[in-house]
Amino acid sequence: MPSAPLAGRVVLVTGVSRRRGIGHAVARRLGGMGAGLFVTHHRAHDEAQPWGADDLSAVLGSLREAAPRVADLAADLADPGAPEAVVEAAVAAYGHVDALVxxxxxxxxxxxxxxxxxxxxxxHWQVDARSTLLLTRHFAAQHDGRPGGRVVWFGSGQHLGPMPSEVAYTAAKGALIxxxxxxxxxxxERGILLNAVNPGPVDTGHLPPKEDFPGFDVAFPLGRYGAPDDAARLVAWLVSDEGAxxxxQHLSTEGGFRRG
Known part of the structure; x- marks a missing residue:
């Protein structure tokens, strides 16, 4: 594979608000492959979570260390008009978007x-399913058929086993997948390849220490949780010409994770 296989292409990545997050890992890896980046974030959501919000200037600074160009937009994707506004902003910044993650x-x-x-x-329907479908719609509308058209969605393994106390989340992700x-x-038919990734249990700052996880060694035969870059490597392959x-397909990257 060339050292910059995505040179000259533009990738729109949503959910890039924390340096420990999967979105940041995906964007940084794709930027390192030569892609221009347009990223979205929604700080208010993270501020309401136990893990808290990150420093957005540091998040974007990290991306700029890897990517040739980075543009960003704050977007609440629960707003039905936000997906169209995000794609329009990305097109205004770059002229065309080649891939959506x-x-x-x-x-x-x-x-x-x-x-x-x-x-x-x-x-959960608004954010986890509806916004992704609408982002995909508006991305496809601006795509002109040039090589490299890609869309990657994210599932959560909701089809592989129970996720206790996450009925709304699993219902929305299940509908999307x-x-x-x-x-x-x-x-x-329009030259755009859509696939989905199930990243499995990824340590983005909310999972318990493995010492507090009964049966950790059985559930995780490789001896660790997933890391954000584990999912990012699969996304990078799908977005590159190697994934042509x-x-x-809904692909899992779980390191042999065993449920039950």
Whole structure:
């Protein structure tokens, strides 16, 4: 593979707000492959989470160390107009976007079926499914058919086993991944390859120490949680020309993680 296989291409990556996050790892790796980056972030979401918000100037500074060019936009993807505005801003910055990677997700506002609130279902649908579908729609509308058209969605392994107390989240992600073959077939006709990644359990600052995880050695045969760059390497392959024969697939990168 060339040292800069994405040189001359532009990638839009959502959910890039924390240096420990998957979105940052994906953007930094793609930038290191020569891609110009347009990234989104939503600091208010992180401020409401136990792990807190990161310094956005440091996040963007880290990306600029790797990428030839970086532009960014704060965006609340629960807003139905935000996906179109994000794509329009990326096109205004670069003229064209070659690839879209949707890493963003909503955290919190969830629970077991017995406590399920209709507002939780709506909130997760808006961010985890609807915004990704609309981002994909508007990305595809601006794509002119040139080589390298790619879209990568993110699942969460919701189809592989239970995720206790995350009914709203798994419902939204399940709906998104259920639409994958249909949307991938439509995009393939336009020269855009859509695939999805399940990153498995990734340590982005919210997982317990392995000493506090009963059965850790059985669940994680490689002796560690996933790292953000584990998922980023798979995304990089899909976005590069090496992934040119992949379409409509939901790929897991879990290091042999065993459920149950």
């Amino acid at each position: 949707c890493v963003h997700a909503r955290s919190g506002s969830d629970g077991p079926l017995s406590a399920l609130d209709p507002a939780w279902l709506d909130a 259920g639409a994958l073959p249909t949307v991938a077939a439509e995009l393939a 024969w992949m379409a409509g």
